Amino acid sequence: MRTASDSFRLLEALRHGAGHILLADAGLLGAETAGSLRALGVNVTLVDPADRPLSTHLGATAASWVQDQHVRAGVDLRTGTAVVAVETAGGGVAVTLDDGSMMRADAVVASLGVTPAIDWLRDSGISLSNGVPVGSGMRVLDHPGIYAAGDLAAVPGPGGILLRTEHWGVALTQGRTAAASVLADLGLADASDGAASAEPPGYSMYVHGTKLTIVGWTHDAIDEAVVHGAVGEQRFTMALVDRQGRISAAVGVGGARVANRLRGLIARRGEIGEIGQVLEKTA
Ligand SMILES: Cc1cc2nc3c(=O)[nH]c(=O)nc-3n(C[C@H](O)[C@H](O)[C@H](O)COP(=O)(O)OP(=O)(O)OC[C@H]3O[C@@H](n4cnc5c(N)ncnc54)[C@H](O)[C@@H]3O)c2cc1C
Numbered sequence: 001m002r003t004a005s006d007s008f009r010l011l012e013a014l015r016h017g018a019g020h021i022l023l024a025d026a027g028l029l030g031a032e033t034a035g036s037l038r039a040l041g042v043n044v045t046l047v048d049p050a051d052r053p054l055s056t057h058l059g060a061t062a063a064s065w066v067q068d069q070h071v072r073a074g075v076d077l078r079t080g081t082a083v084v085a086v087e088t089a090g091g092g093v094a095v096t097l098d099d100g101s102m103m104r105a106d107a108v109v110a111s112l113g114v115t116p117a118i119d120w121l122r123d124s125g126i127s128l129s130n131g132v133p134v135g136s137g138m139r140v141l142d143h144p145g146i147y148a149a150g151d152l153a154a155v156p157g158p159g160g161i162l163l164r165t166e167h168w169g170v171a172l173t174q175g176r177t178a179a180a181s182v183l184a185d186l187g188l189a190d191a192s193d194g195a196a197s198a199e200p201p202g203y204s205m206y207v208h209g210t211k212l213t214i215v216g217w218t219h220d221a222i223d224e225a226v227v228h229g230a231v232g233e234q235r236f237t238m239a240l241v242d243r244q245g246r247i248s249a250a251v252g253v254g255g256a257r258v259a260n261r262l263r264g265l266i267a268r269r270g271e272i273g274e275i276g277q278v279l280e281k282t283a
Contacts, residue, residue, distance in 0.1 A: 001029050001111035010109060018106035019043055022095055024083040026053035028205050029111035031066065035208045038073045045105060046075050047097065049082040057214060059224040059240050062251045065231060066207050073208045083108070114166060116152040130154050131164045137181035138174055147181055149174035157217050158248065158269065167203035200249070200266045204256060210234060213256035216249030216266040227275050228258045237262075239272060246271060 001007065010021075010033075021037055023030045026048035034044045050056070053070065055063035070077045078097070085096040092106045116131045126132060126143055131154035133141045138153060140146040150171035154162035183189035202215040221240035227250075229236035235254030239262065242248040246269035252259030261282040265274060 001033060001109055010107070013107045014040065014042065020045070020092075020105045022047065022083075022093070022103060022105035022108045024108060024110040025112040026050070026070070026077070026079070027111065028054070028057075030109075031070075031207050032205055033109055033111065034070060034075050035073070035206060038075060038208065044075045045078060045103065046070060047078045047081060047083055047095075049080065049098075051080050053077070053079065057218050058212075058251050059218070059221055059238055059249075061224055061226065061231060062212070062238055062253060065253060066212070069208045069210065083110075114151075116164065118152055130162055133162055137184070138178035139181055139185075145185070147178040149178040158220065158242075161219075163217070163219070165201040167201060169203055170201045173199060200263055202260070202263070210254055211252075211256065213252040213259045214249065215252075215259045215263055216240070216247075218249045218251075221248050225272060227262075227272075228279070229254070239275060241272060242269070244269075247275070
């Protein structure tokens with residue numbers, strides 16, 4: 001599942017009577033595809049090697065919430081196992097999982113293995129690893145006059161680790177920053193401050209109709225706390241905390257407002273104890 005024509009192919013399969021779709025990957029795209037298919041009354045099997053869907057993006061509590069939503073929506077959720085082979089069989093597909101078991105479905109949708117489209121830059125002299133490495137103002141490292149923004153840009157995150165974020169909002173912010181840098185470097189505007197690098201990334205998705213919003217960097221979170229609402233009420237916000245006890249991300253279920261109000265705190269890696277004050281101030 002990458003392009004619009006991929007989704008039209010899926011629609012075409014449904015029109016031709018496909019009633020059972022196996023989704024390989026319970027990540028963002030897998031979760032949203034599962035939601036759309038269940039809303040159409042299609043049987044869905046969702047396979048993912050993680051113990052809980054999206055746990056590396058959301059932390060344990062919100063990931064468990066996602067898991068519950070899939071089960072409640074009637075998804076046949078198979079976690080802790082991966083698809084290792086797919087073969088066409090009798091008008092449908094036969095899928096082998098890594099525990100050796102076999103499943104049948106009318107079609108398989110894979111939404112995994114995203115890699116940045118950087119092959120065309122192989123001989124450019126830019127050192128490509130996880131995408132195109134950029135520094136301040138989305139300037140490509142060691143290559144003055146070249147800028148990168150969007151899915152392929154590897155931006156220094158907290159601790160200097162180069163991170164790529166594959167979301168529209170991030171591509172838009174980075175594009176604006178890169179444009180400001182071009183103008184500044186040409187002497188046509190004031191110097192760009194490289195804001196896109198410091199600003200926490202944020203994006204939203206829908207899990208069976210409920211909005212889920214993620215703000216910040218979840219890769220180094222080791223702890224979490226509910227900072228607003230209640231998990232059972234389908235409306236809550238989690239703060240994710242890094243090794244130094246500082247807030248690295250917020251995950252909002254059922255509404256983005258509280259998570260977005262924590263942006264400033266996440267950007268400067270504040271402490272859990274500051275959250276009450278921040279929420280009061282921004283209420
Ligand atoms: C199925 C799907 C659903 C998504 N849903 C969401 C969502 O709900 N929310 C969200 O925030 N993000 C979502 N994303 C991610 C989002 O689409 C990307 O983060 C965003 O499009 C990145 O923008 P970009 O400009 O960096 O890259 P792209 O949008 O991929 O644009 C890059 C363009 O460059 C072109 N190109 C590639 N190589 C060359 C070349 N050598 N020369 C010229 N042109 C070239 C490509 O054809 C493409 O048109 C989704 C992605 C997918 C695949």
